[in-house]
Amino acid sequence: INLRTVYAFAREMYPKKSTAPIQYGTAGFRGKAEFLDSVMYRMGVLATLRSRIRGGAVIGVMVTASHNPEPDNGVKLIDPKGEMLEASWESIATDLANVEDSELEAHVAKIISDNKIDVGSSSNVFVGMDNRYHSPRLLKAVADGVIALKGNVREFGIVTTPMLHFFVVAANTRGAYGQPTEEGYYRKLITAFEILRGDNLENGNYRNKLVFDGANGVGARKMLQFIKRMHDSLQVDVINKGDGKINENCGADYVKVKQGVPIGMPIVEPYTRCVSVDGDADRVVYFFTDDKNQFRLLDGDRIATLVADYLMDMVKRCGLDLSMGLVQTAYANGGSTDYISNTLQVPVACVPTGVKHLHHKALQYDIGVYFEANGHGTVIFSENAKSLIKAASETSVDAKTLLHVIDLINETVGDAISDMLLVETILNHKGWDVKDWLATYDDLPNLQLKIKVQDRNVITTTDAERVCVTPVGLQEAIDKVVSNYKRGRAFVRPSGTEDVVRVYAEAATKDETESLAYEVGILVQ
Numbered sequence: 001i002n003l004r005t006v007y008a009f010a011r012e013m014y015p016k017k018s019t020a021p022i023q024y025g026t027a028g029f030r031g032k033a034e035f036l037d038s039v040m041y042r043m044g045v046l047a048t049l050r051s052r053i054r055g056g057a058v059i060g061v062m063v064t065a066s067h068n069p070e071p072d073n074g075v076k077l078i079d080p081k082g083e084m085l086e087a088s089w090e091s092i093a094t095d096l097a098n099v100e101d102s103e104l105e106a107h108v109a110k111i112i113s114d115n116k117i118d119v120g121s122s123s124n125v126f127v128g129m130d131n132r133y134h135s136p137r138l139l140k141a142v143a144d145g146v147i148a149l150k151g152n153v154r155e156f157g158i159v160t161t162p163m164l165h166f167f168v169v170a171a172n173t174r175g176a177y178g179q180p181t182e183e184g185y186y187r188k189l190i191t192a193f194e195i196l197r198g199d200n201l202e203n204g205n206y207r208n209k210l211v212f213d214g215a216n217g218v219g220a221r222k223m224l225q226f227i228k229r230m231h232d233s234l235q236v237d238v239i240n241k242g243d244g245k246i247n248e249n250c251g252a253d254y255v256k257v258k259q260g261v262p263i264g265m266p267i268v269e270p271y272t273r274c275v276s277v278d279g280d281a282d283r284v285v286y287f288f289t290d291d292k293n294q295f296r297l298l299d300g301d302r303i304a305t306l307v308a309d310y311l312m313d314m315v316k317r318c319g320l321d322l323s324m325g326l327v328q329t330a331y332a333n334g335g336s337t338d339y340i341s342n343t344l345q346v347p348v349a350c351v352p353t354g355v356k357h358l359h360h361k362a363l364q365y366d367i368g369v370y371f372e373a374n375g376h377g378t379v380i381f382s383e384n385a386k387s388l389i390k391a392a393s394e395t396s397v398d399a400k401t402l403l404h405v406i407d408l409i410n411e412t413v414g415d416a417i418s419d420m421l422l423v424e425t426i427l428n429h430k431g432w433d434v435k436d437w438l439a440t441y442d443d444l445p446n447l448q449l450k451i452k453v454q455d456r457n458v459i460t461t462t463d464a465e466r467v468c469v470t471p472v473g474l475q476e477a478i479d480k481v482v483s484n485y486k487r488g489r490a491f492v493r494p495s496g497t498e499d500v501v502r503v504y505a506e507a508a509t510k511d512e513t514e515s516l517a518y519e520v521g522i523l524v525q
């Protein structure tokens, strides 16, 4: 490998355009698309090196800015087991993205020598992108970075983030997880879904019909592909298919934060089940409007409780002794946490925001259910759990069913479509409609505020972001305010994706919640 070419290529094709520092954050690099070409190229280079360190295992590179507005784009790396890039490499990625073009050659040489990388060894990188108009250009930059270091690159084109995670794991497990192709992905999920559904398309209050808001993103396209391949096992009306701007007035983030219906909603009967995914289809929330035309949200906490309840029941019926835990963040509604601890009696853990923290914690259980309130989450099963369930399936019908449930779940990362198919399976099994689901527990009214400050990083937190460490005195002041509210809870944290401080508040009533959020907001300003 001639590192001169790496530099020459960069200077000719992907010169660094911005001097503003950029950081590998909670979900990779994000920013205005016009400044990201050099970052993409360099991440192609880095993924190639990372694959070599991992003995040629496939590394994924996803070009997307998820729920961000259309002018933004971003990139994240996927490690061989489908997990987010190892934390210690985030700073390597940040440094590489920020060096000047003239220092690039020396910097890459240093990464190679520091990590004792054999540059002659094989390297394999999978790349995918969302459907933003600048994504193809940025994807090519990633691929060129791989080629500059003589790695093998396989381009998957427009795919959801969880599909790319699936392909990476499928390839690295030599097919044990599924075939690393788009058809392989559809086949695995649809087969499991249709076996579980059987001929019972409707049951009790459950109707086989829902509205799917695709956020004008890749999730809409892929849902249409699902529908084509499904044998009418689910009636889905797809809206926001891609004619409008990605995530604009639609999608999971909009619906969750605004607590209202997305643009383009057809006129439907009250209580019609509706679902919204985000721009790269790794988040999902449900919603409906009732007979008084009031909007009701069924968020990630609801999905987590529904899934945990169902799985616990299944495990009991199989007569297996498996540990189960549910992982949340500070954003989980207090109503859900009480329900999990008191009614479901499942151990519940709280970790900092970001999928990598949730995933990591969930690995500690035989069955780890993790969800953020925003709808990002999945279930992971330990090898121990899988082999016990498999053995039990020889004699138990329930265990056999559970094996199909495992196949339906994309364990590699939160997957909006897989999560939705799981929720549909459970609701059908229980004979429930959204009304029944909503009745399991009451959400406390809650509110989020964004506050612009000079330097958001003066706020540091501990205890899964629920307690402020600095500035000194802030936490005492928050505690004092909160103590005046019935069922009050509030916390503040610097955002990992935007230059703002976020305030979260919940309390017994809507008015009290608003006033609590406002009072805490003033303390931050």
Ligand code: 16G
Binding pocket: 026, 027, 066, 353, 354, 355, 356, 372, 374, 376, 494, 495, 496, 497, 498, 502
């Ligand atoms: C990223 C995270 C998401 C988290 C959000 C918080 C991943 C793949 N995505 O989108 O899980 O909820 O950031 O954003 O980890 P914030 O720090 O701006 O509140």
Ligand code: ZN
Binding pocket: 066, 067, 161, 278, 279, 280, 281, 282, 283
């Ligand atoms: Zn996303």
